[in-house]
Amino acid sequence: xxxxxxxxxxxxxxxxxxxxxxxxxxxxxxxxxxxxxxxxxxxxxxxxxxxxxxxxxxxxxxxxxxxxxxxxxxxxxxxxxxxxxxxxxxxxxxxxxxxxxxxxxxxxxxxxxxxxxxxxxxxxxxxxxxxxxxxxxxxxxxxxxxxxxxxxxxxxxxxxxxxxxxxxxxxxxxxxxxxxxxxxxxxxxxxxxxxxxxxxxxxxxxxxxxxxxxxxxxxxxxxxxxxxxxxxxxxxxxxxxxxxxxxxxxxxxxxxxxxxxxxxxxxxxxxxxxxxxxxxxxxxxxxxxxxxxxxxxxxxxxxxxxxxxxxxxxxxxxxxxxxxxxxxxxxxxxxxxxxxxxxxxxxxxxxxxxxxxxxxxxxxxxxxxxxxxxxxxxxxxxxxxxxxxxxxxxxxxxxxxxxxxxxxxxxxxx
Amino acid sequence: xxxxxxxxxxxxxxxxxxxxxxxxxxxxxxxxxxxxxxxxxxxxxxxxxxxxxxxxxxxxxxxxxxxxxxxxxxxxxxxxxxxxxxxxxxxxxxxxxxxxxxxxxxxxxxxxxxxxxxxxxxxxxxxxxxxxxxxxxxxxxxxxxxxxxxxxxxxxxxxxxxxxxxxxxxxxxxxx
Numbered sequence: 001x002x003x004x005x006x007x008x009x010x011x012x013x014x015x016x017x018x019x020x021x022x023x024x025x026x027x028x029x030x031x032x033x034x035x036x037x038x039x040x041x042x043x044x045x046x047x048x049x050x051x052x053x054x055x056x057x058x059x060x061x062x063x064x065x066x067x068x069x070x071x072x073x074x075x076x077x078x079x080x081x082x083x084x085x086x087x088x089x090x091x092x093x094x095x096x097x098x099x100x101x102x103x104x105x106x107x108x109x110x111x112x113x114x115x116x117x118x119x120x121x122x123x124x125x126x127x128x129x130x131x132x133x134x135x136x137x138x139x140x141x142x143x144x145x146x147x148x149x150x151x152x153x154x155x156x157x158x159x160x161x162x163x164x165x166x167x168x169x170x171x172x173x174x175x176x177x178x179x180x181x182x183x184x185x186x187x188x189x190x191x192x193x194x195x196x197x198x199x200x201x202x203x204x205x206x207x208x209x210x211x212x213x214x215x216x217x218x219x220x221x222x223x224x225x226x227x228x229x230x231x232x233x234x235x236x237x238x239x240x241x242x243x244x245x246x247x248x249x250x251x252x253x254x255x256x257x258x259x260x261x262x263x264x265x266x267x268x269x270x271x272x273x274x275x276x277x278x279x280x281x282x283x284x285x286x287x288x289x290x291x292x293x294x295x296x297x298x299x300x301x302x303x304x305x306x307x308x309x310x311x312x313x314x315x316x317x318x319x320x321x322x323x324x325x326x327x328x329x330x331x332x333x334x335x336x337x338x339x340x341x342x343x344x345x346x347x348x349x350x351x352x353x354x355x356x357x358x359x360x361x362x363x364x365x366x367x368x369x370x371x372x373x374x375x376x377x378x379x380x381x382x383x384x385x386x387x388x389x390x391x392x393x394x395x396x397x398x399x400x401x402x403x404x405x406x407x408x409x410x411x412x413x414x
Numbered sequence: 415x416x417x418x419x420x421x422x423x424x425x426x427x428x429x430x431x432x433x434x435x436x437x438x439x440x441x442x443x444x445x446x447x448x449x450x451x452x453x454x455x456x457x458x459x460x461x462x463x464x465x466x467x468x469x470x471x472x473x474x475x476x477x478x479x480x481x482x483x484x485x486x487x488x489x490x491x492x493x494x495x496x497x498x499x500x501x502x503x504x505x506x507x508x509x510x511x512x513x514x515x516x517x518x519x520x521x522x523x524x525x526x527x528x529x530x531x532x533x534x535x536x537x538x539x540x541x542x543x544x545x546x547x548x549x550x551x552x553x554x555x556x557x558x559x560x561x562x563x564x565x566x567x568x569x570x571x572x573x574x575x576x577x578x579x580x581x582x583x584x585x586x587x588x589x590x
Contacts, residue, residue, distance in 0.1 A: 006528050126534060210527035262527070378538025383526045388548075388565035413566065 002303060007213035010170060011256045013150045017179035017249055019241060022057035025138060028176050032136035034094035036065040038087045040107045041098040043069050045142050048186050054098055054140060065092035071099065071106045077121060077158040080109035087114050094136040101146045104139055108154035108172045111135055121156065122165060130169040139174035142183045144247035145195025145282055147202055147255020149177035179248040181241045189235050190347035193340035194282030196231040199223060199251040201285035205264045205292060206257035207307065208300040209384045213261060220257035225310035226250035232336065235343040264385030266292035269397060272375035277364045283349050290333045291397045294407040297326055298414050299386040304329055351404030369398045429513050434476035436516040437469065439586055440550060441478035441490040446585025447550050448488035450578045454549050457542045458488050467502035467543055468495060471512045502535030502543065518563045522547055553582045
C-alpha cells in the first residue's frame with residue numbers, strides 16, 4: 001500500500017441510509033436537542049414533490065417552523081440573510097436542507113448567521129474563522145453526486161459586489177445526512193448520469209491525488225464499486241430503488257474521500273469550463289475524467305491500475321496484466337460515458353463539442369478553450385494534482401476533450 | 415509521577431534561524447527573478463497593482479514579505495508585517511513543517527496536500543505565487559534537489575538557466 005508519511009482525515013457526519021431513512025429525522029433532531037426545524041430547498045426540488053415526501057415522513061412527530069423554497073441555482077448572500085431572518089422570526093432551532101449543492105451551501109450560510117448572531121457573513125469567510133458548533137443541520141441530498149452532504153465547505157455569492165465567499169470549517173459539516181432512495185427516484189436520466197460521473201470523479205481523483213490516504217482510499221474504492229455496478233443501470237431504469245440507494249451511498253462515500261483527499265486537474269478544468277461556458281459540473285467531470293487519468297498516468301501508474309478491481313471486478317483484474325490495467329481503466333470510463341450517452345437518449349455528452357446549452361446550441365465554442373485554460377490557472381484544486389500543468393498543458397487537454405480524442409502520450413511533458 | 419514544573423514550548427533557535435535565513439534569501443531571489451525571468455515577471459504583472467504577499471511560519475514567524483511597488487516593480491519588503499497591507503498570507507502551520515519545506519523534503523504542493531500550509535487571500539493569486547516559488551526554487555537549487563521541490567522540472571536550455579541563475583544569485587546575495 002502507498003502509505004503517506006503524513007495525512008489527516010475527518011468525517012463527523014452521521015449517515016442514515018435506507019428506503020425509509022427520512023422517518024428517522026424527528027428522533028435524530030431530538031437527540032440534537034432541536035424540535036422546530038426550518039426546511040430550506042429550491043423551487044425545482046419543491047416542484048418535484050420531494051419536500052412533500054419529507055414533510056409526509058416527519059410531520060406526525062415534528063413541528064416545522066418554516067419552509068422556504070427561495071434558494072436560487074447559485075447561492076446568494078441576500079437570500080441567506082433573508083432566510084436567516086425568517087428562521088429567527090419563526091423561532092426555529094435547526095435546519096433541514098433538502099436539495100443539491102446550492103441548497104446545502106445556503107443552509108450552511110444561514111446556519112453561520114443564526115448561530116453566530118452575525119450581521120456580516122463575510123467575517124466568517126476563509127478557513128478556521130468559525131470557533132464553535134453551529135445549530136443542528138440535517139442534509140437531505142436530492143441528487144447522487146455532489147457529496148456536499150458530507151463536506152465542510154460552503155460557497156455563498158455576493159452578487160452585488162461580485163464576490164464569491166468560501167467558508168471552510170469542520171463546524172459546517174452537517175450533523176446528519178439522510179440518504180433516502182425516494183429523494184432521487186424522479187431525477188431525469190441525463191442528470192442522473194452526469195451527477196453519478198461527478199461522484200465517480202470525486203472517488204477516482206481522491207484515489208490517485210497527492211493527498212490520498214488509506215481512509216479516503218477505502219471510501220473511494222467502495223464508491224467506485226457501487227457506481228460501476230449501478231450508474232448505467234439506474235440511468236436505464238430510473239425507478240430502480242436499490243440502484244438509487246446504491247448511488248446515494250456512493251455519492252456520500254465519494255464525498256468523504258474527496259473532502260479529505262481533495263481533487264485534481266479534472267476539477268480544475270471542470271470549474272473553469274463551468275465558469276467560462278456555463279457547462280454543468282457533472283457533464284464536465286464525465287468528459288474530463290479519462291484525460292485526468294491519461295495525463296497523470298506516468299506519475300500514478302500503479303495506483304491507477306488498482307482502480308480496475310472495483311470497476312471491472314476480480315476476474316477482469318486478475319486476467320489483465322499489470323501494464324495494461326490503466327488502459328483498461330481509461331477504456332472503462334470512456335465506455336461508461338458511451339453507455340450513459342445511449343441510456344439517456346444522447347443527452348449525456350461524451351466530449352465538449354457535444355454539449356448543448358438550453359437553446360440547443362453548442363455550449364463550448366472551440367475559440368473559448370484558451371479562455372478556459374487561462375481561468376484554470378487560478379483554480380486551487382491544481383495543487384493536489386500529481387503532475388504540473390501550465391497554460392499549454394491545459395489547452396492541450398481541452399482540445400482533446402473538445403474533439404473527444406485520447407491524449408497523445410508524446411505531447412505529455414514529464 | 416508528579417510533574418512539578420511547567421513545560422514551555424521549545425523555541426528551536428537553530429531551526430528558526432535556518433528558516434529565517436531561507437525566507438530572507440528566497441524573498442530577495444524573487445525580487446531578482448522578477449527582473450530576470452519572463453515567466454516570473456508575467457505572473458506578477460497579472461496580479462493587482464500594489465499586490466503584496468507574505469510567506470511565514472505560525473504563530474510568530476519568521477516571515478518574508480514581497481510586493482509590487484508604485485512602478486509595478488517587485489520588491490522584497492523585509493520580515494516585519496507591521497504597517498503593511500498584505501493581500502495574500504501564506505502561513506506554514508508550524509516550524510517543523512517549514513523545515514520540511516525549506517530542506518526540500520517536501521514540495522510546496524505536497525505541503526499543501528498535507529495541510530501544512532494555510533492560504534489566506536485570493537486563490538488565483540496563491541496559484542500564481544506558488545508557480546513563482548517553483549521557478550525560483552529551480553534557479554536556486556541544484557537539479558537533484560530542485561526535482562524534489564517541484565512537480566515537474568522545466569526543460570529550459572542549459573545556457574539560459576545558468577545565466578539567469580547567476581543573475582538571480584547576484585541579486586539575492588549582493589543586491590545587484
